[in-house]
Amino acid sequence: MRKYSAKELKALNSQLKGIDPSEVIRWVLVNSKKPVITTNFRPYEAAILHAVVSEKPDTTVVWCDTGYNTPQTYKHADEVIRQLSLNVKLYTPKQTAAHRDALNGGIPDVNSPQHDEFTRQVKLEPFQRAMAQQQPDVWFTNLRKGQTAFRDSIDILSYSKDGLLKVSPFYHWTDEKLDGYLKKHGLPNEFKYFDPTKVLSNRECGLHA
Numbered sequence: 001m002r003k004y005s006a007k008e009l010k011a012l013n014s015q016l017k018g019i020d021p022s023e024v025i026r027w028v029l030v031n032s033k034k035p036v037i038t039t040n041f042r043p044y045e046a047a048i049l050h051a052v053v054s055e056k057p058d059t060t061v062v063w064c065d066t067g068y069n070t071p072q073t074y075k076h077a078d079e080v081i082r083q084l085s086l087n088v089k090l091y092t093p094k095q096t097a098a099h100r101d102a103l104n105g106g107i108p109d110v111n112s113p114q115h116d117e118f119t120r121q122v123k124l125e126p127f128q129r130a131m132a133q134q135q136p137d138v139w140f141t142n143l144r145k146g147q148t149a150f151r152d153s154i155d156i157l158s159y160s161k162d163g164l165l166k167v168s169p170f171y172h173w174t175d176e177k178l179d180g181y182l183k184k185h186g187l188p189n190e191f192k193y194f195d196p197t198k199v200l201s202n203r204e205c206g207l208h209a
Contacts, residue, residue, distance in 0.1 A: 001032050001137040001165055004157070013155040021169030024156060025055050028138055028167050036060045036136040038127075040195065041069070041077040044178045046084075046187040047170060048142035053084055059140075061088045062130045066122040067097035068107070068196040076190035083187070089134065091126040107196045119197040136164065143168040 004012065016024055029035060037052050037059055039045045052059050063077070081088055093100075100121070101107075108114035139160060156171045170178065182189055 024169040032138040035138040037140040064126040072192035091130045
């Protein structure tokens, strides 16, 4: 996948706004040799998973499981994986949640000096390991405008800190539109989700910002 200049990226994002996500995905896949989707099975993730694998069923799905997901999220993940026959590559921290909690007394407070190291261990290291092993040329995500201040600053196409093209086909979609997409395609959703590295929904976990 070739690298776009800032000017080209801006022009492409302007052209892609309002285009159906499936068309965006098809256009990207024509130019991609090794795409991946990252997911944590939070609310509405079934939409991006369905949209991409509908175009390329064997697309690698990278799931970095912190080990702190809710029981509902784990059951939801299992349901979506089976329903869509996902090609999931699971990455977990090198230390179990139980081991870490026993040594550190649980999840560090978000304002604690230990929280950055906690985030590195449970989220960033597994993600970096995944990307190093998978070596993708395109990264599909379900980032959307209005989720965080950082996400408001990007667009359908953006670049990661490492220069990897990130594609967020549903970037301009509202929850209501995604509700309709899930209903249309018979896809499940689950709202009982917890990210121990963010705590608040308007904080970034460190993967994107």
